Every structure is written in C-alpha cells, then in structure tokens.
Amino acid sequence: MTLDDNVAALVGTAAAVGHVAIAAAVTVHVLLYKRSVGAAVSWIGIAWLSPFLGGLLYAIMGINRVKRRALRLKRQHTPLAAAAPAASVARDSLTPLEYAVGRLTGLPSKPGNIVEMLHSGDEAYPRMLEEIGRAKTTVGLCSYIFRADSAGEKFHEALIAAQQRGVKVRVLIDGVGGGYFWSGTYNRLHQAGVPVARFLHSYFPWRTPFVNLRNHRKLLVIDGRVAFTGGLNIGAENVIAGNPTHPVRDTHFRIEGPVVEQLTDAFADDWQFTTGEQLDDDWFPTLEPVGTVMARVVPSGPDEDMEQIEFVALHAISCARESIRVVTPYFLPGEPLTMALGLAAMRGINVDILLPENSNHVILDWARQVPLQPLIQAGCRVWLLPAPFDHSKLMTIDDSWSFIGSANWDTRSFRLNFELNVELHDAAFARQIGAATTPQRRMTVADIDGVSLPIRLRNSAARLLQPYL
Template structure:
C-alpha cells in the first residue's frame, strides 16, 4: 500500500514537471514567434490550462514549420521591381499603391494582359475544359476542392486526354480540402497515370504536423499563356443550372498575357514544395507576349512568407482610397487593423460597401461576424446582405479603377494561415464591371443588430473569440 502511494506520488510529480516543461516551452515559443498578441495569449493560456492536450494542439496547429522564403524557382526570369513599373501607370491616381505593392511583393506589375469575368461553374467550367483540350505543352491545375462528381469527372477525362497526347500535366489538390480520408479525384488521376499530388497530406498523424496550413489557391495555367483563377473550386455545387441541393455562386477569371508567368511561377513553386520536381522548361515558361491593355500583378500570401502580403495590400489599398471601397467576400472576420481601416475610411467620407452572403455555409463565422460589423455600420460603412444562393466570390475595388481578385477570404485563416493567390489589376473598365456584377441587395442596420436577443449576442461574442482559429 505504501509502495502504491509512493508510485502514485512519483507519477503525479512527474506529470506536473512534464506539464510545466511543455507549457513553458509553448510559452517561450509563442512569445518569440507569435506576432499577433491575441494569438500568443490564447495559445499560452491553452497550454497552461489544458495539461498535455494544450501542448499537443499547439504542436499541431500553432507552430508554423513551413518556410519557403525566397525559393522562387524562376526569379531570374521575372524583371526586377523598379520605379519604372510605377511610371508605367503614372496616369493612375493610385500609383502610390502600385509602388507600395511592388515593394511588398517583390514582383513587377506587368502591362499587356486581358481578363474576362466568368460566373460560377456554369460559365467557367466549359471555358476551362476547352482550354485544357487546346493545351499543347503544359497544364498546371491547383484546387482546394476537386470533387469526383458530375462536375469533376469532365475535368478528369480532359486531363487524362491531355496526358495521353503528350502534354505535361500536373495536378495539385489540398490534402484536407480535397478530402483527407479519401480523394476520388486523386485516385482516379493517379490510376490513369496523370502526375497528381496532395498538398501537405499524410494518413499518419505523426507525419502530418501541418493540418492547420492549407493550400486554398485555385489556379489553372495552360502552356504558360492562359490562366484561370478566382474563388471557384471544382464541384457540382458550383453549377447553378443543375439545381444542386446547396448551390454555390462564385466568380472566376480567365487571364491571358505576361502576368500568366507569375501565376505559373506560383504553381511551380507549390509543386516543387510538394513533390520535389522542378518545372522550369519552355513548356511552362514561354516568352511572354502582350495581348491586351490591363496591368496586373500576382499577390501571394501564406505561412511561408515573412509578411501577410494580401492583408497588407488590402490595408495599403484602403489607405489610398479617395472615393470608394467595395469588398465582396463570403466570410468576414478580419483582424482589427483591417476593420479599423475600413471604419476610418468611412468616417473621412469615402463610400465603403461591404457585400456578404446573408447566410454562408459556416454558421459560426456568420455568428462571429455580427460583432465587428456593428462598429463598421456605426462608422458609416454600408453592409449589404446577399440572398441565396450562397455567394463565394472574393472581390475588392478601390475608386472604380483598381481591383483585387483571387482566392483569399476576409478572415484570419485566409490572411495568415492559408496559402492564397490574388491578382491586383489597374484597369477602370474591369473595376466597373466588378461593381456592376455585384449589385447590393438588403442593407444591414444597427437597429437590426441591436434587435438580437441577449442569448444570440452572447453566442455571437463567444464565436468571435475563435477568430484566431476560424
């Protein structure tokens, strides 16, 4: 009996020492590497208040081990950023924004592009499939979700046909968004001999320490000359004409011109990171040729970057706005600097319009967004709620002359945890087309928010506390 009590005391003491050591290690790491104060405080609290489990969660979800800084395979092919790139659009009153984004991204803005807006899978999928069938040298496809359903199957067949006729085909699917336990697309393409990979995926938990870092990019590059990007995944829910049970409306874009080189560079970098294979041949990177008059530049962001580039570009754009700001996003839960910048812009007389779906496909995010929306409405921002179907578009315009499109939502996950790809465009005609395509519907008011009963307000405020992890 005495021996049992002694053993129990020893085990208890050892567990206490281990807990202190683990929680202390988490504290030191969070203090050194977490720049966001709220995230640092949250993780330190979890580590101390949840023995062992808190440390395990931090190891899985809180530590950024993905570092690929400066490993762009083809940086020598991209012209250096200089004052001449800003001079190229000197007539644009937002030229200070052009200069700031160049300094931030290290990429030049390139003229000579064309861009076409496509609504949902109804318009985008046929165009994407047609370009795949026309491909002669290379196809790179990256998608967060790529379902093996009635929408995905035509892509399977088109990619297999391209591989069989000698085109270099590479397909990258996110290891979680594309189906963690089973990806029918991965299995089908692999069996057919198409080079396909799953981003940061392993069935063995001890080899999957990156569960919180996802590749949310959606990009298709054809022969290094034509690209598609935006918010559209590949799945039957994106085809409105088929009347799916839970339809998703989205916006995608066809881009042609020299900026496709930057889009291809992003895909090649992700493919190298995932598979170790370099894509550097002329099949992927032909000599760029001007085909239009739109100036564009890729803005990448991810946990491998030293700065949250897309978030910082949005902040720069808001600060440069003189007349109007329009944001269209399916999820709205950004960090406080962005909400503050929007509110201050409205207070200095700028028309700020924020367009959100009335109900998204993530209820907790809908609950949490009510908290930051109230002070924005009070500051003079106009918040518009879009009726069903759920709109998954991600768009931003400034002064009806500058736009940013791509994969990033306006939330902490997209700005700081996910690998995202956006494109900024200096073109007034295109900005006006975005505005015309996103007509506001019902305006949210302070009275409506204040009408929420106390239990709902408590629920919403509690959901907001999950912001660093949503």
C-alpha cells in the same frame, strides 16, 4: 508509506515536472515566434492550464513548420525580375499603392494583359475544359476542392486525355479541402497515370507539418500562356443550371498576357513544395502583350509571403479617395482591416461591403455580426445578397483598381491559408467588377441591436474562434 504510495508520488512528481517543462517550452517558443499578442497570450494560457493537452495542441496547430522549408525552396528558385514602380501607371492617388505592392511582393506590374470575368461554373468550366483540350505542352491545375462528381468527371477526362497526348499535366489538390480521408479525384487521376499530389496531406499525424494550413488557391495554367483564377472550386454545386441542392454562385477569371508567367510561377512553387519536382522551361514561354490591363500576382501564405494579401488590402484602403467595394463570402477580418474600413467611411469614402445573407458556415455568420456593428456605425454600407450563396471574392478602389482571387476576408485566408490574388489597374475592368454584384438588402444597426441577449452572447462567443474559423 507503502510501495504503491511511493510509485504514485513518483509518477505525480514526474507528471508535474513534465507539465512544467512542456509549458515552459511552449512559452519560450511563443515569445520568440508569435507576433500577435492575442495569439501569444492564448497559447501560453492553454499550455499552462491544460497539462500535456495544451502542449500537444500547440505542437499540432501552433508551430509553423512550413516556413523554413518554403524559404529553402525560395532560395533555390530563380527569382522574377525585381519590382519597380511601373512607368506606364499614371500618377494619381493609387501611385503609392503601385509602389507599395511592388515593395511588398517583390514582383513587377505586368502591362499588356486581357482579363475576362466568368460567372460560376456555368461560364467558367466550359472555357477551362476548352483550354485543357487545346493544350500543347503543359497543364497545371491547383484546386482547394476538386470533387469526383458530374462536374469533376469532365475535368478528369480532359486531364487524362491531355496526359495521353503527351502534354505535361500536373494536378495539385488540397489535403483537407480535397477530402482528407478519401479523394475520388486523386484516386481517379493517379490510376490513370496523371501526376497528381495532395498538398500537406498525410494519414499519419506526426508527418503532418501543420494540420491547420491549407492550399486555398484556385489556379489553372495552360501552356504557360493562359490562366484561370478566382474563387471557383470544381464541383457540381457551382453549376447553377444543373439545379444543385446547395447552389454556389461564384466569379472566376480568364487571364492572358505577361502576368501569366507570375501565375505559372506560383503553381510551380506549390508543386515543388509538395513533390520536390522543379518544373522545366516548357512551363515558362516568352509572353508578349496582348491587351491593356496592368496586372500583378499577390501570393500569400504562412511562409515567406505571410499576410501579403491583407497588407495589400490595407494599402488599398488607405489610398482610396472615393469608393471602396468589398465582396466576400465570409467576413471576419482582424482589427487593423476593420479599423481601416471604418476610418475610410468616417473620412467620407463610400464603403460598400457585400455579403451573402446566409453563407455555408453558420458559425462565421454568427461571428461576423460583431465586427459589422462598429463598421455600420462608422458609416459603412453593408449589403446582404440573397440565395444562392455567393462565394465571390472581389475588391475595387475608386472604380480604377481591382483585387481578385481566392482570399476571403477572414483570418484563415489572411494568415493561415496559402492564397493567390491578382491586382489589376484598369478602370473599365473595375467598373465591370462593380456591376457584377448588385447590392440588395442593406443591414442596419437595428438589425444587430435588435437581437436578444442569448443571440448576442452566441455571436460574441463565435467570434472568439476567429483564429481557427
């Protein structure tokens, strides 16, 4: 055997040993930390069947490095009041839901709020800009997408003006949704001296904690007294009157009252997580009741708030006695939610699922056909909304409880993204939510069964990407 042969044999042996060591390490970590059996089996298979590449993919996309840091920050943060069943909530079928969400989030329901529904950027942007212009002490803005276009520039100017008149302004943009390689908004605000940060962003892969995590929250808090939240990003495509090339219809909400403290607290946690700066007492004024709506914030993310929004949806479905209404741009939930909706329909609950006829993610449109088929067979009514693409995220139960915010009904929102929803106990507002989106064409089993075999295979293959879509 020649020297070259010996070297080749040595390299081959070292590579084999390295592969086994890496795959074994991945296997141990998966067994200890992955709760989902499907995800665990997938990652173990990838690690063993894809030498080195499987281990690298797991290191980049499979390990949650955020959780420990988030927990450290949680211990440093002054907790809100302990949750307890609100005495002012009438005893009815949703009382167990009130108690369960309190136990789940550790947050109390806050009575005395005003919640106003706003349609797309046409209604929401002027109100948001007006509040920024009136701000006296603080402005905190978090957005998944914040474009430097005709709509975004108005926010740039308002935020810069607020900073220049002495208001404490903080702006947080997602590191992926806000433009990974280049963010015009970040550059514009940073150059103007506005404190702005990009969530989990780094140009260096080894410094990126988890490239698959994103801050999908949309939140604006003014003086700790007024807040805006919902599904609306900042971009010209959200202003329907501007006739954009790809218009997006959406729903946003203006909130005033005691629950704004919880919304400000959510922003403060995200800001501290990203920058290390703890916001001072100027951000948390004493709030008095101003309305009649009972509300509570439900944060969710791959940290201490893991799957909270998904669990709240499950609790709500189980408490429904008459109706369930879900409006979402993307529908690809896990099996527990799919099964819960189907079982609710089978016990006589009116279950309506409203989806855009065509979203802006064609693979998700393909994949959603698979879970929709058994739901329709179980008696759920699936309605398709025509263009423009509806990006709203809404849920109501029995026309008395509502769930609004940033979370889509898919695995990414429920388990990977940092999301923010608000639950509302108010019958009048729930009816308003129900009337906001009108069902159009109803999907039938024939619509799904009538497709060709290649299309069915395509849809089923797309669903395999569920954990990553």
